Amino acid sequence: MSKRAATAGKLRFFILDNMGDQDDPDLCMLGNFIKGIEMDSWRVAEGAPVGAILPKDARLYMDKENLGIQLSSLLGNTQQMLIVHKDVKDIIQKHCGDEKVEYLSFTLYDHRKRVYSRDYFIINPLGAFDCLDMGASDVQRETENPERIVEVLEPVLDRKKMKNAPPLFRIDEDPATYVLSFELAKEISEGDFSNLLVSELKFSDA
Template structure:
């Protein structure tokens, strides 16, 4: 099976799609959405209402299946999220949020953040070209290669250990989303060695 790196910016060639560089407000911290933590553990008393706003520096207003952003947050409409949940067997959480337009008015209640819980240790360090922080996390990479010995055990959607801001989708999940004509989804095949 093939695996694909998901581009959280979305289709940057289509200016009609909603895009935001803002961080969510309310019941969840943006860092928690990209770190791979189980949010039910982080917020044991429940997550309060969450809000996200479109920025006034981006003019697209079309509500695609995914809202592009530079903050590595997975924000899908409920239809896409339901499809993802039906395919993915590993643990994911969905956190509903209210989307506001740039003027602060309600724009949609049809979106959720998807949080794949945990991360998978699957990087082929001999083939990957990257810079690492003192704690071992990857700060940036020129070439990302996964370990082919682990391909049979990989889930349909996961984060990479040491690089939790990146998301890997299986061929099965990509095909399912694209066949259902979900929009603003950009994938690039990832290497194995």
């Protein structure tokens, strides 16, 4: 077996869907951000630090537009957050450390504003990673300014850029997309977790 063939198996990356299973109405789906810093919700979508402004008693409330209350290993949400149970958080923290990822604890409240869980964390990878082959990726650009990317419709990885990829990162041109390394995705998949949906990314030279 060639050296490239031997290493190619682990040079795999997976998008983790922060919305979870949208077809199950019983699952808890969140539409709010942390109470008191709602105007800073953009930070978790773009990988900007949040820890310094996070309230000591951080609260996140369920909302009337999403009536599901069933908890799962990942809490889907419309605020582009990555919210996971503490057991998943521990695995991520083991792989990523604390330097380039924030682990933001909060208390989840139900629709009646009662404490529902203290077992979840917002995972905030700081910054973003240049990983795409822009020639192979399907992107939508702004008409008046073609240099500006409006949306990445189909991301395709550039193998040359992936040698030093972190275990968890955001795509530079699409920072609200969360990507897992093979090793991290594998350990999570081996756990007894729910509502963690991943899809493998393609390489442009595959």
